[in-house]
Amino acid sequence: xxxxxxxxxxxxxxxxxxxxxxxxxxxxxxxxxxxxxxxxxxxxxxxxxxxxxxxxxxxxxxxxxxxxxxxxxxxxxxxxxxxxxxxxxxxxxxxxxxxxxxxxxxxxxxxxxxxxxxxxxxxxxxxxxxxxxxxxxxxxxxxxxxxxxxxxxxxxxxxxxxxxxxxxxxxxxxxxxxxxxxxxxxxxxxxxxxxxxxxxxxxxxxxxxxxxxxxxxxxxxxxxxxxxxxx
Ligand SMILES: C[S@@+](CC[C@H](N)C(=O)[O-])C[C@H]1O[C@@H](n2cnc3c(N)ncnc32)[C@H](O)[C@@H]1O
Numbered sequence: 257x258x259x260x261x262x263x264x265x266x267x268x269x270x271x272x273x274x275x276x277x278x279x280x281x282x283x284x285x286x287x288x289x290x291x292x293x294x295x296x297x298x299x300x301x302x303x304x305x306x307x308x309x310x311x312x313x314x315x316x317x318x319x320x321x322x323x324x325x326x327x328x329x330x331x332x333x334x335x336x337x338x339x340x341x342x343x344x345x346x347x348x349x350x351x352x353x354x355x356x357x358x359x360x361x362x363x364x365x366x367x368x369x370x371x372x373x374x375x376x377x378x379x380x381x382x383x384x385x386x387x388x389x390x391x392x393x394x395x396x397x398x399x400x401x402x403x404x405x406x407x408x409x410x411x412x413x414x415x416x417x418x419x420x421x422x423x424x425x426x427x428x429x430x431x432x433x434x435x436x437x438x439x440x441x442x443x444x445x446x447x448x449x450x451x452x453x454x455x456x457x458x459x460x461x462x463x464x465x466x467x468x469x470x471x472x473x474x475x476x477x478x479x480x481x482x483x484x485x486x487x
Pocket of ligand 1: 278279288310311312313314315316317333334335336339363364365366380381382383386429432433434
C-alpha cells in the first residue's frame with residue numbers, strides 16, 4: 257500500500273484549516289504516521305494482528321495501520337471527540353472505514369477493557385511524552401491485563417535532560433489534549449520505566465537504531481518476560 261506525500265499534504269492542509277493539531281508539521285503528518293506502521297511491522301505485525309492505538313488523535317498513525325490490517329483488527333482510544341471525528345471524516349477514506357471497521361472509544365482513563373478483547377500490539381506514539389508516571393503505570397497494568405501472552409507494546413518516550421533524574425513528577429497529563437490547548441512535554445528516565453515494567457513482569461528494550469525512530473522520540477519495546485509468557 258502506498259500513501260503519497262501529495263495526499264498527506266492535502267489532508268494536512270484540511271486539518272490545519274479546521275484547527276486540528278495533528279501532532280506536528282506537514283512532514284511529521286506523513287513521516288510520523290508511516291513510522292508507526294514501520295516500527296510495528298519491524299516487530300512482527302501481521303494483517304491479522306489486533307492493534308490498540310492509545311491516544312490515536314486524528315488518526316495520523318491509523319491512516320497507515322487501518323488499511324494494512326484486516327477488518328475488525330484496529331482499535332483506537334481518543335478522548336478528544338472532535339479531533340477523532342474530523343480524523344474519521346478527513347484522514348481515512350470512507351470506503352476503508354466501511355471495509356476495515358475500526359473500533360473507537362473516547363475514555364480518558366486508559367481503560368482498555370472497553371473493547372472486550374485482548375490485543376497483540378499496543379502502540380502509543382507521543383503519549384508517554386505527555387503522560388504522568390501514574391498514567392504510564394496504568395497503561396502498563398492494562399497491557400498486562402488486556403494483551404495476548406506474546407503481545408508487544410511499542411511506545412515512544414523522551415529522556416530527561418538531566419540524565420540522573422527520573423523526569424516528570426506531575427500527577428496529570430501535560431500538553432495538548434481534550435482538556436488543554438497548552439503545549440508541554442513529559443520526560444521519563446529509562447531507569448524508572450524499567451523498574452515500572454519489572455514490577456509487572458515486563459521487560460523493556462530501547463530501540464536505538466536511528467532508522468527505526470522518527471524525530472526526537474525513541475521507541476521502547478515492552479514485552480512479558482519469558483517466565484511470564486510460559487505461565
Ligand atoms: C501528541 S498527540 C499523538 C496522537 C497520535 N498518537 C499520533 O501519533 O498522531 C497525543 C494524543 O493523546 C490524546 N490524549 C490526551 N489525553 C489522553 C488520555 N487520557 N487518554 C488517551 N489519549 C489521550 C490527545 O488528545 C492527543 O490526540
